[in-house]
Amino acid sequence: MHSAGLDHTLLALADPTRRAIIARLEAGEARVTDIAEPFSISLNSVSKHIKLLERADLVRRRKVGREHFLSFNAAPLDEAARWIEEKRAFWTSRLDALEQALLEDDAKRKRKRK
């Protein structure tokens, strides 16, 4: 199974700077310039991160005249969470089965020793 959406979500999240930008947007809408404000660098440098977040649909852009407002969209996290939960459930059941097998094996050995 392959999902470009999941690739984009995980890639966008795999970076502390982009996670910090998400944390900033959780507090409310912001312009690219608001995000760049504490850093005296070109907006282009900030926009590279924003574009990856937009590709993953974690950030949405609203234009009002010349101003671009960015907001956080949590929906793509559902797919990522579902994938993680499926894998977690699968491996938890496998590990439960392994534990069960080991316990049974242990019990068998104990019976033999008696």
Next chain:
Amino acid sequence: MSDHGQRIDKMSIRFERLLPGPIERVWAYLTEPEKRAEWFAGGVTEMKTGGRAEFIFNHSALTTPDDKPPKKFEAFNKEMRFEGEVLEVDPPRLLVWGGDDGDDYIETRFELESRGDKVLLTLTETKLSSPSRVIGNAAGWHAHLELLSAKLAGETPAPFWATHARLGEEYEARWGAA
């Protein structure tokens, strides 16, 4: 020479600082990751036109633990990485960074010139995209240059965020909308 930046046109600012030399030492503070991290941002600068300019900010490391950022910058008071482009480089006299964002094609130009045992640093930032960027970057660069001047002079700088906030108000008073 005023410590405050000058507005050389509507969307451009300029700072001048007379710093302790020699010029190679000041150049190292502009280009070597560990030295630049002491006053602005770390990161590797590729010394060629079109080269990568990496910026690794860590504002919390620029100041004391009790000097807190304003609430709107709280999420960014740790390591933040960005990438720009080297537009011009001529060691140890000229370094220009930039980047195109459609609306905003900022250029940050550092020029160094020996003046006896001192070095004149001229920092010019052009093509800022909005009046709020002009004020924000002026306060930002001024606060960073305070750190650079203190480092080069072997002095203890004033707390970064407190300085940044004070300068933001000063530039707003000078250039803000009437």
